[in-house]
Amino acid sequence: MEHEGPKGVKDTKHETREVRGREGISTGPSRLRASRASAPSALRDPEPRNPAYERRLRWYRWQRRYEGYFFLAPNITGFLLFTAFPVIASLALSMFRWDLLTPPVYVGAAQFRELLFTDPQFARVALNTFYFTFGTVPLRVILSLALALALNQGLRGTTAYRVVYFMPVVTSLVAAALVFQWIFNGNFGILNTFLRNLGDLFGLRISPPDWLNSTRWSMPAVMILNLWKNVGFTMVIYLAGLQAVPQELYEAAEVDGGGAWAKFRHITLPMVSPTTFFVVIMSLIWAFQVFEEAYIMTKGGPAFATTTLVYYIYLNAFRWSRMGKAAALAWLLFAVIFIFTFFQVRMQRRWVHYEAERE
Amino acid sequence: MSRRYLYLLSALVIMAVIASCAPVPTAPAPEAPAAAPASAEQPAAEGAPVTLTWGFWGSPEEKASHERVAEEYMKTHPNVKFEYFFAPWDEYFTTLKTRWAGDPASIPDVLFLWPTPSYAATGVLENLQPYIEKSGYDLSDYWPYLLDSARYEGSVYGLPRDIEAHALYYNKKLFDEAGLAYPTDDWTWDDLVAAAEKLTKRDGDRVTQYALGMEGGKWALWVGQAGGIMLDDLTNPSKCTLDTPEAMKGLQFFYDLMDKGYAMRSATLGQQGGDAAVFETGQVAMIIQNSSRVPVFNANSNLDYDVAAVPVMAGGKRYDFNGGAAWVISARSDNKEAAWEFLSWLQSKGGGESMYTRNGEIFPALRSVANSDDFLASPKPANRKAFLLAAEAAQPGGFAYFPEWDELSGSIIGPQLDRLWAGEATPAEVVPELCKAVNQFLVNNGYPK
Incomplete structure (x- = not known):
C-alpha cells in the first residue's frame, strides 16, 4: 500500500476521492491527480471492475513506483559504468599480476605484500607523500586564512589582490611547473639570484641549494609550487567563510573591550571552524x-x-606495465585517505562550531 | 497520455546512450583497417588490393616523413594502401598495450616497437625468421651486434631501423675562444678531461659554461668502454655486475666529470631543455649524443660545429651500446605477407632506410646505407665518419631484454644512479647497495629462469 506525501488537511478533494475509491484501493498519487486536469477520466469517476480502469491503475502505480529510476538512469548508468565498475574491477585487479599483454595471473595478496615488505621504493614513496602532505597542508591552511583575513579588511585595492592571489589557481599547472623549473634552476634561476643578492646585501656569501637536483631540496621546491598554485583557492573559501561571520559578535566584543587578538581567537577562529574543517579535509585529500x-x-x-604515491601508481601502471600492482597501490592510498578522513570527521566535534548548534 | 511518450522518449534516449557506449570495446577503433577482414580471405598476391596499418610514434614532422615513405612504396605497389596509427612517444606504448588487452585485432600490421624481445616473449609478435629465410633477406648488412636487440629465443622478431651510434659534438667557436685544438677521433678520456678543464668557465663557485652535456642515462657508454656491463646476462640475468672494477671505473669517470663541474648535471640538462638546447645556446661546448641532433644543428646557421668519435679510455677499446627501435609485424595481422613485403622494402638500401637517412632522421641500421651517399653526401658535419666508428663497435649493454627490465631500470638502477649524477653520493657508496637491490629484484621475479 503506498501513500504519497503527507496528507494535507487542505486537500479536501483528495480526501473525498480516497473515500470514493473502492475496496480500500488507494487510487494513486493524490497531489498529482489533484493538480492535473489531464488525469484519466476513469480515475475521476471509477467504475467497479472496469478493465480499462484497472489497466490504467496498474500502469499508473507502476510508473509511480519506477519513474524515479528512469530519471536517475542516465546518471546511474554513467556512474555504474565509469565509476562503480572500475572501482570494483581495480580491487579484483589488485590480486592479479597483469602486464596487459599476457593473461592476468592470480597472485592473491602477493602484490600487497610486495609493496609493504620487499618493494625497493614503496617506503620511500610513502614517506615522500606524508612529507608532502604534512609539509603543505598546515602551511596552506594558515597562509590562506591569513590572506583571507588581510583581504577581508575592506581596504582599497582588495579586489586587485584577490585577483592576484587567485590567478595561480586558474593558471595551467603545466605552464606553471615549466616556469618554476627555471625559477628553481641552481645556477641561473631567479630564486637563487634573489637569495644571493639578499645575502650580498647583508655581506653574507650564501650558496643556495640546487633545488631540483638535490634529493633534499627538490621536495620543498615541489611544495612551494603546490602552495603557490593552490593557496588562492582555499583563500577564496575562507573569504566566503569570513563573510558569514555576523558583525554583531565583533561589536559585542568591542563593547566588552576585546582587542584584535581576542576577536580573532574567540570569534573569527570558532566561527570559521566549519570552513577550516572543510579546507583541512579537502587539502589532505588533494595533497595525498x-x-x-x-x-x-x-x-x-x-x-x-x-x-x-600517485606518481608511483602511474609509473607502475603506465611505465612498467604492472597493472595489478598499481591497483594494489591505489587501494592502499584509498585506505590511507579513508583513515585520515575518518578520524578528521570523528574529531570535528571537539573543535568545529556550527552556529546552529550553539543556539 | 503525453507522459507515456515521455517514458518512451527517455527509454529511447537511454537505449541510444547504451548503444553508443556498448560497441566501443568490441568494434575496431577508427584507425583499424576497414578492409582487413575482406583481404584476409585471399593471400596478398601480386595486385590484390591490401590495406596495411602502419604504427609509429614521433612528432608531427616524423609522421609526415613516414607518410612520404609510404607514398614512395605505393608508387611501386599500387595495390597497397596505408592507414596510420600514430601517437606521441608518451602515449604510444600505453595505447598499444590497451589495445592488445582489449582488442588485439586493432593492432597495426606493421609497427614500431621497443624493446622487441620483451614483446616477443608475450607472443604478440610475428616471428620473422621464416619470412627472412624464404625471401633470402640479407641480415649480414646489419651492424655486427645490432640484431641481438631484436632476437628472442634465437629468432629475429624485429628489424631495427637505426642504431644508437654516439659521437662527440663540439662547438668550434668555443674551442677557438679557449685556444684549443679540435677533438680528433683518437681522443682518450685524458684528452677530454684536459680540454674540459679549459672549456669550463666559472664565476666563483658557479659554473657559467660547461665543457660537456651528456644525459646521465648514457652511463653505459663509459662502463662499456672500461670493459664493464651491468648484468651478467642481458636476457636471463642472474646477478648485477656493476660492482666489478671495470664497471666502477666507468661510473667513476662520469661521476668525476660532473663532480668537477666539467659536465652539466643530468637533471639540470633536462630542465634546460636537453642537450641540443644547451649546445645551441653555448652553455656547453660539447655534447655526446646520437646522430639525431644533426638535422637540428644543421638548421641553425649560427652554430659552427663538427663531430668526433667519443673519446675512449686509454688502453681500452672502442665501445658503444646499441639498441634502436625495430619494425615488427603483429602476430594478429591479417596481411602478414604484404606486411613482410613492405617491411623488407622499408629496411633496404634504396627503400625506406635510404629515405630516412637522407632526411637526416636516423643513423641507418644497414651498413650499406651508412657507407653510401645517403649518409655521407651531406656536407655537415664534416667528420660524419665518426658515427660509423661507433656503429662498428656497438654492442648490447645499454638495455636489457627481459620483460621486467623497464621496472628494474626505472625503480632501482635509474634512481640509484641518479644520486651519482646529482652529486649526492659516490659510486663506492651507491653501487654495492644498488647491486644488492638489483639481485633481490631478480630473485623476486624468478631470475635466472
Whole structure:
C-alpha cells in the first residue's frame, strides 16, 4: 500500500476521492491527480471492475513506483559504468599480476605484500607523500586564512589582490611547473639570484641549494609550487567563510573591550571552524593525491625524492606495465585517505562550531 | 497520455546512450583497417588490393616523413594502401598495450616497437625468421651486434631501423675562444678531461659554461668502454655486475666529470631543455649524443660545429651500446605477407632506410646505407665518419631484454644512479647497495629462469 506525501488537511478533494475509491484501493498519487486536469477520466469517476480502469491503475502505480529510476538512469548508468565498475574491477585487479599483454595471473595478496615488505621504493614513496602532505597542508591552511583575513579588511585595492592571489589557481599547472623549473634552476634561476643578492646585501656569501637536483631540496621546491598554485583557492573559501561571520559578535566584543587578538581567537577562529574543517579535509585529500607538480617539474626525481604515491601508481601502471600492482597501490592510498578522513570527521566535534548548534 | 511518450522518449534516449557506449570495446577503433577482414580471405598476391596499418610514434614532422615513405612504396605497389596509427612517444606504448588487452585485432600490421624481445616473449609478435629465410633477406648488412636487440629465443622478431651510434659534438667557436685544438677521433678520456678543464668557465663557485652535456642515462657508454656491463646476462640475468672494477671505473669517470663541474648535471640538462638546447645556446661546448641532433644543428646557421668519435679510455677499446627501435609485424595481422613485403622494402638500401637517412632522421641500421651517399653526401658535419666508428663497435649493454627490465631500470638502477649524477653520493657508496637491490629484484621475479 503506498501513500504519497503527507496528507494535507487542505486537500479536501483528495480526501473525498480516497473515500470514493473502492475496496480500500488507494487510487494513486493524490497531489498529482489533484493538480492535473489531464488525469484519466476513469480515475475521476471509477467504475467497479472496469478493465480499462484497472489497466490504467496498474500502469499508473507502476510508473509511480519506477519513474524515479528512469530519471536517475542516465546518471546511474554513467556512474555504474565509469565509476562503480572500475572501482570494483581495480580491487579484483589488485590480486592479479597483469602486464596487459599476457593473461592476468592470480597472485592473491602477493602484490600487497610486495609493496609493504620487499618493494625497493614503496617506503620511500610513502614517506615522500606524508612529507608532502604534512609539509603543505598546515602551511596552506594558515597562509590562506591569513590572506583571507588581510583581504577581508575592506581596504582599497582588495579586489586587485584577490585577483592576484587567485590567478595561480586558474593558471595551467603545466605552464606553471615549466616556469618554476627555471625559477628553481641552481645556477641561473631567479630564486637563487634573489637569495644571493639578499645575502650580498647583508655581506653574507650564501650558496643556495640546487633545488631540483638535490634529493633534499627538490621536495620543498615541489611544495612551494603546490602552495603557490593552490593557496588562492582555499583563500577564496575562507573569504566566503569570513563573510558569514555576523558583525554583531565583533561589536559585542568591542563593547566588552576585546582587542584584535581576542576577536580573532574567540570569534573569527570558532566561527570559521566549519570552513577550516572543510579546507583541512579537502587539502589532505588533494595533497595525498598530488601528481602533476612532480610529474612535470622533477619527473619524480632525483633518485625518487619527489615520487609520490600517485606518481608511483602511474609509473607502475603506465611505465612498467604492472597493472595489478598499481591497483594494489591505489587501494592502499584509498585506505590511507579513508583513515585520515575518518578520524578528521570523528574529531570535528571537539573543535568545529556550527552556529546552529550553539543556539 | 503525453507522459507515456515521455517514458518512451527517455527509454529511447537511454537505449541510444547504451548503444553508443556498448560497441566501443568490441568494434575496431577508427584507425583499424576497414578492409582487413575482406583481404584476409585471399593471400596478398601480386595486385590484390591490401590495406596495411602502419604504427609509429614521433612528432608531427616524423609522421609526415613516414607518410612520404609510404607514398614512395605505393608508387611501386599500387595495390597497397596505408592507414596510420600514430601517437606521441608518451602515449604510444600505453595505447598499444590497451589495445592488445582489449582488442588485439586493432593492432597495426606493421609497427614500431621497443624493446622487441620483451614483446616477443608475450607472443604478440610475428616471428620473422621464416619470412627472412624464404625471401633470402640479407641480415649480414646489419651492424655486427645490432640484431641481438631484436632476437628472442634465437629468432629475429624485429628489424631495427637505426642504431644508437654516439659521437662527440663540439662547438668550434668555443674551442677557438679557449685556444684549443679540435677533438680528433683518437681522443682518450685524458684528452677530454684536459680540454674540459679549459672549456669550463666559472664565476666563483658557479659554473657559467660547461665543457660537456651528456644525459646521465648514457652511463653505459663509459662502463662499456672500461670493459664493464651491468648484468651478467642481458636476457636471463642472474646477478648485477656493476660492482666489478671495470664497471666502477666507468661510473667513476662520469661521476668525476660532473663532480668537477666539467659536465652539466643530468637533471639540470633536462630542465634546460636537453642537450641540443644547451649546445645551441653555448652553455656547453660539447655534447655526446646520437646522430639525431644533426638535422637540428644543421638548421641553425649560427652554430659552427663538427663531430668526433667519443673519446675512449686509454688502453681500452672502442665501445658503444646499441639498441634502436625495430619494425615488427603483429602476430594478429591479417596481411602478414604484404606486411613482410613492405617491411623488407622499408629496411633496404634504396627503400625506406635510404629515405630516412637522407632526411637526416636516423643513423641507418644497414651498413650499406651508412657507407653510401645517403649518409655521407651531406656536407655537415664534416667528420660524419665518426658515427660509423661507433656503429662498428656497438654492442648490447645499454638495455636489457627481459620483460621486467623497464621496472628494474626505472625503480632501482635509474634512481640509484641518479644520486651519482646529482652529486649526492659516490659510486663506492651507491653501487654495492644498488647491486644488492638489483639481485633481490631478480630473485623476486624468478631470475635466472
